[in-house]
Structure formats: C-alpha cells, structure tokens
Amino acid sequence: MDRKKQQLVSVIIPVFNREKKIVRCIESVLRQKNVSFEVIIVDDGSVDSTLKVCHAYEDMYDQIHVYHKENGGLASARNFGLAHMRGEYVMFLNSDDELAEEAIEKMLNASVIYDADMVVGRYMEGHADGTRIRPDFPSKYANKMLTERQFWEIVALDGIHVGTSVCTKLYKARIWRALRFPEKYRVHEDEWVLHRYVARCNRIYMLDHAFLVEHVDESGEEEEFQYKHLSGADARLERIRYLIWKGFFAAALYNFGFGSRILLNGVKNLDDSKSKKEINRLYLEYKKIVPILMKHVDTKNRLRLSLFNMDLRTYGKVRSLFRKAE
Structure with missing residues (x-):
C-alpha cells in the first residue's frame, strides 16, 4: 500500500459564527483524494447555526469530528483541536x-519523500473575479529542502505568510505535541508559536504549489486598531530575541521593522493610559535590541535604528516623511 495512504492527516478547523462560509471550507477538505484524513472542527461558542451545520456533516462523514466549547478565541480552539488529533x-x-x-496529497507526498518536518506551500487569494497565486517565496527556493537559516532568509525577503501564518503548511504532529498557542492573546497567535516549531525542525521543504485559497474581504472595511493588536509587537519581540540568538540578523531586522510599525500604529490610534503604558513598555524592550542589531546592518538601517532609539514619535514622523518622498 502507498505509504502516504497509511499516514493520517488531521485537519484542524476552528470556527465561530461562520454559518454561511463553513460549508465551502468543509467541502474543500472532503474533495481531497488519495489520502487518509480526519477533520477536527472546533466550534468556539458560535451563536448562529454554525454548530448545526457542522453536526450535519459529522452525521454524514465518519472522518469529521465536531467539538463545541465556550468561546475562548482562535488559540484556544486550535489547542483544543491539537489535544484531540x-x-x-x-x-x-x-x-x-x-x-x-x-492539496493534502501533494503536501503529504513531499513530506514522506523528503522526510520533511514541515512542508511550506504557496497560497492563492480568492477574489470575486477568481483566484490569484501569491508569489510568497522566491523561485530559487521552490521544491527545495531548506535549512532553518534559509527559511528565515525568506522571511527577511518579505515572505509574509511564510513567517506569520500556520495555515500554509503541513506539519509532523509529534512536534506539535510539545507546543501550544498562547491563549491569553486573541490576535497574532501564529507569530507567537511558529518560530518555536521551526526551531524543532530538522528538514523544511518548500513546495511550489498553491494549496490554500485565502478569501479576501472586499467590503473595503478595515478593522480598527485596538489594544489587543499590540500583542503583535510582543510576539515579534520574542521572535527577534530568538533570531538574534541564532545569528539570523537579517530576519531579526525584518521582524524589528514589523514590530515597530505596530508600535507606531498604537501611538497613532490609542490614547488611553493602559495602551500608553503597554506601548512604552514594549518600546523600552525594543530599544534594548537596537545596540545588537546596529552591529549587523548597513548604514541606512543604522540611521533608522538610531532614530528609533532616540524617540518613538520622532521616528514615526521621520519615517512618514521618507515614505511620502519615495
């Protein structure tokens, strides 16, 4: 028997109030062929008919398992799924x-052939007029086994989903058994945990195949920046420290930039005392990293880091002027 058919893949789907979209998601998994899989749907306290829809699928398909829990956020729902995989x-x-x-067949096939601890694929954006493949990593890395350093090099090249989303990858479950998402945060859960998984990988394979369709909200409405979004800067802080410890300075600088933009958004949008206190705490922690990064960057970035170190608000104003001049 084909080895990959003997390997069970657990697909974890957290859901909250998605009665109109969950069918499309479930059906896409059921269309997968030539592989063995289970679908773990974790309803995170939905108050619409989502749970009813999911139970209907559970009644029809043996490989679908539906769980219902009190609302605890995405991290909590994913952890619940990990505990039951x-x-x-x-x-x-x-x-x-x-x-x-x-999607699952191609990802699993790559993992089995190359004994990869993590297989990273491309993804597509789903729009009203069709799908578009995102070039999330350079072609020179496609269909190749990477070291951890090379993986973070891709992140430094602005591979957003490569370094932030857990949903563009296939993992060996044994590594996840020792990891969990941080439940105290309601956003940026992926950034907290992904580098911890990568640190445990011996083999990372980059598959040149778009296997995920990420549907884009085309309503034009943007989510208001809130206190909870500051956790993204906190998550990046942990990652930056890890990357510096490993000597991956280009990736550390990229993540520093990402985190500093979150802090600037906080300064711009949040004015309450609690937010100001947290922004200041994070800013002081980021300042501690500046002297280390200064030794490993070019002149342009040394200037950038020096401005950041002087004052966060001044840095933001100068940064805005440079962006307008570009």
Whole structure:
C-alpha cells in the first residue's frame, strides 16, 4: 500500500459564527483524494447555526469530528483541536478559507519523500473575479529542502505568510505535541508559536504549489486598531530575541521593522493610559535590541535604528516623511 495512504492527516478547523462560509471550507477538505484524513472542527461558542451545520456533516462523514466549547478565541480552539488529533500529520485551516484540489496529497507526498518536518506551500487569494497565486517565496527556493537559516532568509525577503501564518503548511504532529498557542492573546497567535516549531525542525521543504485559497474581504472595511493588536509587537519581540540568538540578523531586522510599525500604529490610534503604558513598555524592550542589531546592518538601517532609539514619535514622523518622498 502507498505509504502516504497509511499516514493520517488531521485537519484542524476552528470556527465561530461562520454559518454561511463553513460549508465551502468543509467541502474543500472532503474533495481531497488519495489520502487518509480526519477533520477536527472546533466550534468556539458560535451563536448562529454554525454548530448545526457542522453536526450535519459529522452525521454524514465518519472522518469529521465536531467539538463545541465556550468561546475562548482562535488559540484556544486550535489547542483544543491539537489535544484531540490522532494523525501523524496536522494542518490548520481557517473557516473562511478552503483547500485547493490535491492539496493534502501533494503536501503529504513531499513530506514522506523528503522526510520533511514541515512542508511550506504557496497560497492563492480568492477574489470575486477568481483566484490569484501569491508569489510568497522566491523561485530559487521552490521544491527545495531548506535549512532553518534559509527559511528565515525568506522571511527577511518579505515572505509574509511564510513567517506569520500556520495555515500554509503541513506539519509532523509529534512536534506539535510539545507546543501550544498562547491563549491569553486573541490576535497574532501564529507569530507567537511558529518560530518555536521551526526551531524543532530538522528538514523544511518548500513546495511550489498553491494549496490554500485565502478569501479576501472586499467590503473595503478595515478593522480598527485596538489594544489587543499590540500583542503583535510582543510576539515579534520574542521572535527577534530568538533570531538574534541564532545569528539570523537579517530576519531579526525584518521582524524589528514589523514590530515597530505596530508600535507606531498604537501611538497613532490609542490614547488611553493602559495602551500608553503597554506601548512604552514594549518600546523600552525594543530599544534594548537596537545596540545588537546596529552591529549587523548597513548604514541606512543604522540611521533608522538610531532614530528609533532616540524617540518613538520622532521616528514615526521621520519615517512618514521618507515614505511620502519615495
């Protein structure tokens, strides 16, 4: 028997009030062929008919397992799914999105052939007029086994989903058994945990195949920046320290920039005392990193870091002027 057919893949789908979208998501998993999989749907306290829809699928398909819990956020729901998975492999799927055809087969095949601890694929954006493949990593890395250093090099090249989303990857479940998402945060959960998984990987394979369709909200409405979003700067702080410890300075600088933008958004949008206190705390922690990064960057970035170190608000104003001049 084909080895990959013997390997069970656990697909974890957290869901909250997605009665109109969860069907598309579930159906995309059920269309997967030539692989063994289980679908773990964790309803995180939905108050619409989402749970009813999911139970209807559970009644029809043996490989679907539906759980209901009190609302605790995405991290809590994913952790619940991890605690109940039975597969040798695991992948995460958001309830708004869907898998492309042959997604699991192609990812699993790569993992089995190359004994990869993590397989990273491309993804597509789903728009009203069709899908568009995102070039999330350079072609020179495609269909190749990478070291951890090379993986973070891609992140430094602005590979957003490569370094932030857990949903564009297939993982060996045994590594996740020692990891969990931080439940005290309601956003940026992926950034807290992904570098911890990568640190435990011996082999990372980059697959040149778009297997995830991430549907884009085209309503034009942007989420208001809130206190909870500051956790992104906190998550990046932990990652930056790890990357510096490993000597991956280009990736550390990229993540520093990402985190500093979150702090600037906080300064711009939050004016209450609690937010100001947290922004100041994070800023002081970021300042501690500046002297280390200064030794490993070019002149342009040394100037940038020096401005950041002087004053956060001044740095933001100068940064805005440079961006307008570009």
